[in-house]
Amino acid sequence: xxxxxxxxxxxxxxxxxxxxxxxxxxxxxxxxxxxxxxxxxxxxxxxxxxxxxxxxxxxxxxxxxxxxxxxxxxxxxxxxxxxxxxxxxxxxxxxxxxxxxxxxxxxxxxxxxxxxxxxxxxxxxxxxxxxxxxxxxxxxxxxxxxxxxxxxxxxxxxxxxxxxxxxxxxxxxxxxxxxxxxxxxxxxxxxxxxxxxxxxxxxxxxxxxxxxxxxxxxxxxxxxxxxxxxxxxxxxxxxxxxxxxxxxxxxxxxxxxxxxxxxxxxxxxxxxxxxxxxxxxxxxxxxxxxxxxxxxxxxxxxxxxxxxxxxxxxxxxxxxxxxxxxxxxxxxxxxxxxxxxxxxxxxxxxxxxxxxxxxxxxxxxxxxxxxxxxxxxxxxxxxxxxxxxxxxxxxxxxxxxxxxxxxxxxxxxxxxxxxxxxxxxxxxxxx
Numbered sequence: 001x002x003x004x005x006x007x008x009x010x011x012x013x014x015x016x017x018x019x020x021x022x023x024x025x026x027x028x029x030x031x032x033x034x035x036x037x038x039x040x041x042x043x044x045x046x047x048x049x050x051x052x053x054x055x056x057x058x059x060x061x062x063x064x065x066x067x068x069x070x071x072x073x074x075x076x077x078x079x080x081x082x083x084x085x086x087x088x089x090x091x092x093x094x095x096x097x098x099x100x101x102x103x104x105x106x107x108x109x110x111x112x113x114x115x116x117x118x119x120x121x122x123x124x125x126x127x128x129x130x131x132x133x134x135x136x137x138x139x140x141x142x143x144x145x146x147x148x149x150x151x152x153x154x155x156x157x158x159x160x161x162x163x164x165x166x167x168x169x170x171x172x173x174x175x176x177x178x179x180x181x182x183x184x185x186x187x188x189x190x191x192x193x194x195x196x197x198x199x200x201x202x203x204x205x206x207x208x209x210x211x212x213x214x215x216x217x218x219x220x221x222x223x224x225x226x227x228x229x230x231x232x233x234x235x236x237x238x239x240x241x242x243x244x245x246x247x248x249x250x251x252x253x254x255x256x257x258x259x260x261x262x263x264x265x266x267x268x269x270x271x272x273x274x275x276x277x278x279x280x281x282x283x284x285x286x287x288x289x290x291x292x293x294x295x296x297x298x299x300x301x302x303x304x305x306x307x308x309x310x311x312x313x314x315x316x317x318x319x320x321x322x323x324x325x326x327x328x329x330x331x332x333x334x335x336x337x338x339x340x341x342x343x344x345x346x347x348x349x350x351x352x353x354x355x356x357x358x359x360x361x362x363x364x365x366x367x368x369x370x371x372x373x374x375x376x377x378x379x380x381x382x383x384x385x386x387x388x389x390x391x392x393x394x395x396x397x398x399x400x401x402x403x404x405x406x407x408x409x410x411x412x413x414x415x416x417x418x419x420x421x422x423x424x425x426x427x428x429x430x431x
Contacts, residue, residue, distance in 0.1 A: 009338075010334075014061055015037055015062055028082055030077060031077035033051065034051065035063075036056055038057065038061065042055070043057055068081065080399070088384060092380070102304045102362045105361055105365070109362070110300050120135065120137060120284075121283055123281045127186060134170065137174070140154060142170070149302045152306055155207065158279070160313050160316075165277060168185065169182045188275070192273075193249070193271055194214045195215045196208045200284060202286050202287070204227075205223055223337065227258065229243060254270075307362065337360075342356075377406045379409070
C-alpha cells in the first residue's frame with residue numbers, strides 16, 4: 001500500500017511539473033508532439049489536437065516533448081525558434097507549477113488544521129532572555145533579523161545556526177503589541193544525547209540529530225518516536241521535557257526506548273558532556289491554531305516558502321561538509337517514511353492520514369521545484385542558464401555544445417540516482 005501511495009504522490013507531482021511546461025509551451029505557440037506520463041513501453045494513448053497524450057509502463061517521471069527541443073528544426077513552432085523569453089517562461093513553468101501545487105495543498109491542510117505560530121511555551125527562570133523581558137505566551141515574529149511566521153522557521157534557524165556568545169535581537173507580540181529586545185545566550189555545560197524535539201502534546205518525535213552525537217551513533221533516525229526513558233512511559237514531547245527537568249542527565253547510562261513504525265526497541269545510552277550556548281526558552285514547533293480565509297492564504301504561502309528555504313539551506317550543508325552519504329535519500333527512503341507516517345497516524349482516522357500524506361506531497365513538490373531550478377546541466381535550471389547566457393551574449397550557445405553539456409549532466413545525474421538508490425537500500429533495510 002505504501003508503495004502505491006508513494007507512486008501516486010510522485011506521479012501527481014511530476015505530471016503537474018510537466019503540465020506547467022505543456023501549458024506555457026502551447027501559450028507560446030510551441031508544438032508539443034507528445035506529453036507522456038511515465039517511461040518505458042506505451043500502455044495507451046489518445047490524441048487531442050496536435051499532441052499525443054501517452055501513459056507508459058514505468059510510473060516514475062514523465063516528459064513534455066517539444067518540437068526542436070533536442071535539435072534544430074525549420075518549423076517556426078519549434079522550441080529552438082522561439083524568442084529567449086518564451087523559452088525561459090516555458091522551462092521555468094515546470095518548477096513554478098510545483099510551487100503552485102504545494103500552495104494549493106497547503107491551503108487545504110491549513111484550512112482544516114491551521115498553522116503553527118511561534119509561541120513561547122516556557123522561559124528558563126533566571127536566564128538572560130527572561131531578564132530581557134521574554135515571557136511564556138509571547139509570539140516571536142523576528143529572530144536575529146530573520147522573519148518568523150511559524151514555529152518551524154525558528155527551528156530552521158536553530159538547526160542551521162549554532163548560537164554564539166553575542167547579542168541576538170528578538171521581536172515578539174504580546175496582547176496585540178510588538179516589542180523588540182535583545183539577549184546574549186548563556187553557556188550551558190550539561191550532558192546531552194544529541195537531538196531536538198518538540199515540547200508539545202504530540203508524540204515526542206526526533207526533529208533533528210547532532211552528527212556524531214549519542215543518538216546518531218546509536219542508529220536513531222529523524223522521525224523516530226521516543227516512547228520511554230528509564231522505564232517511564234513518554235506520550236508527548238512535553239512529558240519528555242518534564243522528565244528531563246525533574247531528572248537531569250548526569251553522565252549515567254539511560255534506558256532509551258524508541259519506536260520506528262511498528263518496531264519498538266530499548267537502547268542503553270551514555271549521555272555526552274557538551275558545552276553549548278542556549279537560548280533559554282522553548283517554543284511551539286508543531287501545535288496548530290486555526291485562522292481565517294486570508295490567514296489561510298498567508299500561511300499557505302509561508303508553508304511553501306518554509307520548504308523552499310529549508311531545501312536550499314539543506315543543500316548548503318553539502319558545501320559546508322556537514323552532510324554525509326547517509327543523509328541522501330531517494331524513492332525507497334521516501335516510501336519507507338510514508339509507511340511510517342501511515343502507521344503513526346492511522347489510529348487518528350483516515351482524515352489525519354490523508355492530511356499527513358498531503359504534508360509529504362507539499363514537501364516533495366516544493367523540493368522538486370527547487371532541485372529543478374539548480375543550475376545543473378540536464379535540469380531545468382541548467383537550461384535556464386543557457387538562455388540567460390544567450391540573453392547576455394545576444395546569440396545562443398551552439399546547439400552541439402549545449403547538447404554535450406546536458407549529455408554529461410544526464411550521465412552524472414544517472415550516477416547520482418544509482419548511488420541514492422543503493423544508499424536507500426542500505427539505510428532502510430540494513431541499519
